[in-house]
Amino acid sequence: MESRNEFHRDTWVEVDLDAIQHNIQQIAGQIGLDVAIMAVVKANAYGHGYLPVARTALASGATHLAVAFIDEALFLRKQGITAPIMVLGASRPEDAGIAAANEIQLTVYSKEWVVQAVPHIQNKPLLIHVKCDTGMGRIGLKTADELREIEQEAARHDTIKIEGIYTHFATADETDTRYADEQAERFRKLIDHMKVKPPLIHASNSAAALMRRDSFFSIIRFGISMYGLSPSNEIADKLPARLTPALSFHSTVVHVKKVEPGEKISYGSTYEAAGQEWIGTLPVGYADGWIRKMQGFEVLIDGKRVPIVGRVCMDQCMIRMPENYPVGTKVTLIGRQNGDAILIDEVADHLETINYEVACAIAARVPRIYSKKNKSVFVLNSLN
Template identity: 35%
Template sequence: MNEKASLRARAEIDLAALRANVRELRARAGGAQLMAVVKSDAYGHGAVPCARAALEAGATWLGTATPQEALALRAAGLGGRVMCWLWTPGGPWREAVEADIDVSVSGLWALREVVAAAAEAGRTARIHLKADTGLGRNGCQPADWPELVSEARAAEASGAVRVTGLWSHFACADEPGHPSIAAQLTVFRDMVAYAEKAGVEPEVRHIANSPATLTLPESHFDLVRTGIAMYGISPSPEIGTPADFGLRPVMTLAASVALVKQVPAGHGISYGHHYTTPAETTLALVPLGYADGIPRHASGRGPVLVAGRVRTVAGRVAMDQFVVDLEGDRTEPGAEAVLFGPGDRGEPTAEDWAVAADTIAYEIVTRIGTRVPRVHVGE
């Protein structure tokens, strides 16, 4: 039995495609540097292999949400610039400072904790001051910016920190033309200008995420942060497919068919019998379920390529498995069932599953669970 068939399921990660995507995004970024965002285990693709591939393709920064994610990259031997931005009080500030990680500061409490950590570590911390330009999430409000900048400058003067970045995040960059985009850019420019007038000399100013990298060249500044686009998924399906942006999906999710059997007409399938067979038919059991990240919300709608055709999940997705009605077609246990991939073989895409589950493709790839091994190819 071949290696693919011996696995219950697998998420095949095409690192050659990822490198090509990074090169395409770098070209679209003009002269700006590129941060490869590898938070949440690289959107489910495997943080360390994807980070290495991105650096090989010319990314100059790595980005994570949590400090634990950033520290894991360092523990794996990854050098270069790493930034993390989602902190809570009492976080591992000292460990991050000692690991040469750039940390984000959105408020005075965070600045004071990183200053204390720098003193404990006996070295200067690198910080990015985050501005809330209109997303209303993390970041410092314009009204509080003067106080944060003033205290950051005082910390710089003491040698505790170096302000290496000024940054923000868009709310609606995936909706080109949305009035908030221009408004946020104006606020960002004003807040950057204020900080620089106060003496801050950042290495990088950055606000562009994946959709802004692809559609808003005026937002590129010194650095763009690409997450979902790096993995070959369009951040805005309404305005373009991955191919339209020169990108290729990196993840293919497949499983080995666990059972094939004949059943009579009127046979109930899975919990609740929300599907009953309309005629005598053949069923295939696919050993993936919501514990593996398959959306239960896509029950009766999720598409699967099996036995040469795209089928639909029959009945409810269960914790570990779901059923496909082959409508009389035949296949064998061990045959491949492809849930999504680039689409080259007629298989569904992550976007198709997003439509079926009424969500976004970001969630489809990110939620694939740890029971599904990542098989990295193209290294």
């Protein structure tokens, strides 16, 4: 791939922007024209890259972006993103001014926050989204009285405007809908207590957007499934939309050796060759997010599954190859190669975690190559 000439590592991630567009169009077909899409690009767009994903999402039909912290929103503003950006996490009241000045919408869940924030807001009004805790147990108000207090306090100031109200489902990615049903009912009751309904009312994350038509309201938050991944294994075969994974992860063989029976590999000598074996070294390790627990997992070389042997090092790991492959041979850690595929969900199962964590864990130092219509369009290397 020509784009690899723009960096000097033999390990890289490829992100298919057409897949991002496809997934957004799939969800748009599910929710209908009267419901907007907020693309969630927090955590470096779940490891896929803030700016390329944000631009692709907006060009593909999303109208809003969501991040976790003000710093993420400011980064997007500095890169020229002008679309509405909402911060999903907690923000300090004293940062309300910089948020307002940059037209960044903040999550609020107490009257006290509004009181403390007002003195810091100068020229532009701050748009806020009131977060309701209907059963997630993170941040958010729980009672109609708390909601009324925020609404009344915001009405006293020209510099505060309630732009939205929202909640977050804890179990929308499970087939048992009872708890999510309870959350949805609590949320509707809280909305009913508002004197003035705000423009944006939202509850749906990816799972709810795909599985619960009753939770669409005016806008959905499209997160994990925008990247082509199922919110959980439990509902993966029940999704009404056909999703396409956007991310693949690759490396190359940088050294080959033939070892004899009894020779040991890597730290702790945890692997011992049973016979004559070809061992290939890959320049990827736990500092790249390919953690030590990946020992014993399989990767693809020449379309064949081969195991990682010995402990994964900080910057390197070793594989047992069926033959003497030359230095420079491509190895796929996540993705497709010659008719086989290592899915990110397979990695997650091996690590006893979820696909979200696997994608987010791929370090920023790993270069990203972005493609559109099967052509490399640019490379994002955090070290340049």
